[in-house]
Amino acid sequence: MKQFNINTFVRNNILELQPYISFRDHNEFTAPVLLDTNENPFGAFNRYPDSTQKKLKNKLAALKEIAPDQIAIGNGSDELIDLIIKIFCEPKKDSILMMNPSFAMYGFYAAINENSVVRLDLDENFEIVKDDFIKITDELQLKVFFLCSPNNPTGNSVEDIEFYIRNFKGIVVVDEAYIEFSDQKSCIGLLEKYPNLIVLQTFSKAWGMAGARVGTAYASKEIITLINTVKAPYNINSLSQELIIKALDEQGEFDKNVKEILNERNRLKEEFEKIECIVKVYSTDANFFLVEFNDVEKVYDSLLKQEILTSKRAPSILNCIRINIGNKEENNTLIATLKSITS
Numbered sequence: 586m587k588q589f590n591i592n593t594f595v596r597n598n599i600l601e602l603q604p605y606i607s608f609r610d611h612n613e614f615t616a617p618v619l620l621d622t623n624e625n626p627f628g629a630f631n632r633y634p635d636s637t638q639k640k641l642k643n644k645l646a647a648l649k650e651i652a653p654d655q656i657a658i659g660n661g662s663d664e665l666i667d668l669i670i671k672i673f674c675e676p677k678k679d680s681i682l683m684m685n686p687s688f689a690m691y692g693f694y695a696a697i698n699e700n701s702v703v704r705l706d707l708d709e710n711f712e713i714v715k716d717d718f719i720k721i722t723d724e725l726q727l728k729v730f731f732l733c734s735p736n737n738p739t740g741n742s743v744e745d746i747e748f749y750i751r752n753f754k755g756i757v758v759v760d761e762a763y764i765e766f767s768d769q770k771s772c773i774g775l776l777e778k779y780p781n782l783i784v785l786q787t788f789s790k791a792w793g794m795a796g797a798r799v800g801t802a803y804a805s806k807e808i809i810t811l812i813n814t815v816k817a818p819y820n821i822n823s824l825s826q827e828l829i830i831k832a833l834d835e836q837g838e839f840d841k842n843v844k845e846i847l848n849e850r851n852r853l854k855e856e857f858e859k860i861e862c863i864v865k866v867y868s869t870d871a872n873f874f875l876v877e878f879n880d881v882e883k884v885y886d887s888l889l890k891q892e893i894l895t896s897k898r899a900p901s902i903l904n905c906i907r908i909n910i911g912n913k914e915e916n917n918t919l920i921a922t923l924k925s926i927t928s
């Protein structure tokens with residue numbers, strides 16, 4: 586993509602914004618007396634967190650082999666989705682594009698910002714139809730395309746993802762919330778080639794830290810500067826920053842847990858195939874299955890009666906429930922309950 590100027594995609598009011606700069610976070614001190622932000626001198630958590638999340642970004646930069654100024658940290662990737670829409674989409678004027686079905690929050694944040702949502706229907710295997718994509722992008726002016734890969738709630742990855750990044754005439758966000766469960770390569774490696782690309786990842790899924798609320802965006806330095814300009818200065822609290830740094834230092838725990846979930850994924854797939862009330866199990870690259878049942882209401886209600894919570898996708902995905910992979914014991918409870926449901 587030649588002569589790409591990100592500023593032509595950005596809302597004018599955002600280009601004019603002066604970011605809030607925390608002086609202490611942008612300068613080096615040895616033993617400062619901190620009398621600059623009206624904090625309380627007493628208490629264990631009396632200080633504001635590092636607004637630039639320096640330590641965390643340096644760790645991630647080494648891990649992902651990318652420059653620290655190509656990383657933005659959000660209060661979950663949810664916050665980053667919201668900020669991306671706010672940066673690029675003029676309320677009441679611009680539209681976003683998303684796959685259908687896909688992660689609902691893209692549409693939710695677009696609606697809050699008063700942007701319309703164009704839905705690109707997936708085919709019966711939950712794949713994008715390239716001709717439909719080309720037609721829609723030729724006919725409509727679209728600002729941001731949210732590509733979710735592996736996709737929630739279908740579980741499959743987008744095939745030939747570079748085709749969409751290359752051919753979309755706007756910003757492409759590849760949401761890789763579940764990438765660590767898949768064999769697919771991250772799109773972070775494509776950032777040099779495509780200045781319109783933003784890759785989202787999260788600590789909520791494979792890292793098992795949904796409660797810490799930390800998501801990451803990887804993009805060009807220019808896009809990351811824009812995200813840092815619009816984010817709340819102290820969006821990631823001190824505890825969460827520390828927890829994530831500690832988790833990154835203990836990669837062994839992460840590897841062990843992901844392996845266990847993948848083992849359980851294989852086991853569950855085999856078990857599901859033997860269960861009478863199941864019609865189809867879609868293949869998955871994520872930590873959940875999309876499962877079709879012959880009587881979805883009965884199955885969902887029976888599970889709920891046993892306090893087994895799942896995510897009913899019917900009627901929008903006909904007869905389907907999305908089921909998260911739990912630990913061995915939880916999965917055994919699920920299997921036993923499903924086996925007890927007769928059609």
Ligand SMILES: Cc1ncc(COP(=O)(O)O)c(C=O)c1O
Pocket residue numbers: 660661662663664688733736737760762786787788789795798799800
């Ligand atoms: C595809 C996708 N993106 C983003 C998120 C949000 O993640 P976070 O917890 O980082 O806000 C989810 C959560 O379910 C998701 O499925």
